[in-house]
Amino acid sequence: MKLSTKGKYGVKALFELAMNEGAGPISLRTIAERQGLSEHYLEQLAAPLRRAGIITAVRGAQGGYMLARPASQITVGDVIRVLEGPVGYTDCSTEGEPDPECASTCPVHGVWERVTQEIIKVIDSITLQDLVEQALADRGNPMYHI
Amino acid sequence: MKLSTKGKYGVKALFELAMNEGAGPISLRTIAERQGLSEHYLEQLAAPLRRAGIITAVRGAQGGYMLARPASQITVGDVIRVLEGPVGYTDCSTEGEPDPECASTCPVHGVWERVTQEIIKVIDSITLQDLVEQALADRGNPMYHI
DNA sequence: CCCAATTCCGAGTAACAATATCGGGATCGC
DNA sequence: GCGATCCCGATATTGTTACTCGGAATTGGG
Numbered sequence: 001m002k003l004s005t006k007g008k009y010g011v012k013a014l015f016e017l018a019m020n021e022g023a024g025p026i027s028l029r030t031i032a033e034r035q036g037l038s039e040h041y042l043e044q045l046a047a048p049l050r051r052a053g054i055i056t057a058v059r060g061a062q063g064g065y066m067l068a069r070p071a072s073q074i075t076v077g078d079v080i081r082v083l084e085g086p087v088g089y090t091d092c093s094t095e096g097e098p099d100p101e102c103a104s105t106c107p108v109h110g111v112w113e114r115v116t117q118e119i120i121k122v123i124d125s126i127t128l129q130d131l132v133e134q135a136l137a138d139r140g141n142p143m144y145h146i
Numbered sequence: 147m148k149l150s151t152k153g154k155y156g157v158k159a160l161f162e163l164a165m166n167e168g169a170g171p172i173s174l175r176t177i178a179e180r181q182g183l184s185e186h187y188l189e190q191l192a193a194p195l196r197r198a199g200i201i202t203a204v205r206g207a208q209g210g211y212m213l214a215r216p217a218s219q220i221t222v223g224d225v226i227r228v229l230e231g232p233v234g235y236t237d238c239s240t241e242g243e244p245d246p247e248c249a250s251t252c253p254v255h256g257v258w259e260r261v262t263q264e265i266i267k268v269i270d271s272i273t274l275q276d277l278v279e280q281a282l283a284d285r286g287n288p289m290y291h292i
Numbered sequence: 293c294c295c296a297a298t299t300c301c302g303a304g305t306a307a308c309a310a311t312a313t314c315g316g317g318a319t320c321g322c
Numbered sequence: 323g324c325g326a327t328c329c330c331g332a333t334a335t336t337g338t339t340a341c342t343c344g345g346a347a348t349t350g351g352g
Contacts (some may be wrong), residue, residue: 171298
């Protein structure tokens with residue numbers, strides 16, 4: 001029912017890369033420190049993201065990762081799919097992997113499909129660029145509670 | 147990220163009760179047979195649903211369960227919340243249990259909140275009555291694929 | 293009044309996933 | 323060459339999932 005840390009950390013990490021777009025590679029150590037995550041764990045997330053062509057790696061000292069394409073062309077959904085697999089509210093209503101029997105016999109299946117579609121709509125509509133712009137706007141316009 | 151069997155089976159079971167609304171109690175054995183579920187496992191789902199006042203039990207022979215209120219007044223969301231806990235796409239964006247630190251510091255938090263709201267919108271808008279009507283409509287109007 | 297059907301209750305469990313941690317090898321700028 | 327970094331695979335711990343099992347309490351029908 002809930003997103004695991006893979007998806008959450010992955011998007012946070014890529015947001016960090018998007019914030020530093022064009023400024024050369026950023027090391028996992030830097031990302032881990034800035035976002036408060038485990039460096040070794042981030043390695044596990046970086047590998048599939050690199051293989052999926054979302055980020056590129058620069059090895060060696062002063063190396064790190066960069067976005068493989070502009071932040072405006074990477075959606076939150078792209079990242080989640082790589083790290084969590086196909087999106088779906090249930091495993092019988094997962095995009096690209098429909099369960100034909102469930103779809104034709106289960107009277108509730110339509111509900112799960114509708115929820116899945118709404119989830120997809122949101123995560124596919126938000127790019128890393130959007131997150132950066134929102135963060136910059138918030139930074140200039142902070143909310144002071146109480 | 148995905149609904150567990152608890153929520154899925156629970157809604158299927160309650161759909162079965164809704165289909166037989168007003169026809170006296172239905173036993174778990176009957177539900178299990180009709181929906182192809184484990185009877186013992188359904189017991190575990192029935193207990194919290196009863197305690198939450200969604201279904202009522204009739205003990206003894208010829209006993210079973212009935213909806214505690216009309217099917218038109220029970221939403222899919224009601225059932226899911228009882229069986230899976232508060233709704234949320236992440237544990238930091240779960241309804242009624244906001245993570246204040248995450249909400250104010252995480253640049254991605256707004257995305258999770260938006261997804262959570264969309265999920266809630268769908269599951270709270272569909273009642274058991276809707277499912278029954280849809281099932282009856284489908285039954286009179288079956289889709290023949292191929 | 294007895295019996296079978298049923299709800300009710302709590303424990304146990306096997307398999308799997310989540311969330312890391314660890315060690316070491318490959319690569320590269322300085 | 324050296325230290326920073328990516329890269330890869332193994333391991334560990336913990337929690338969750340999806341059940342299973344055994345038996346007690348309750349009640350309508352014969």
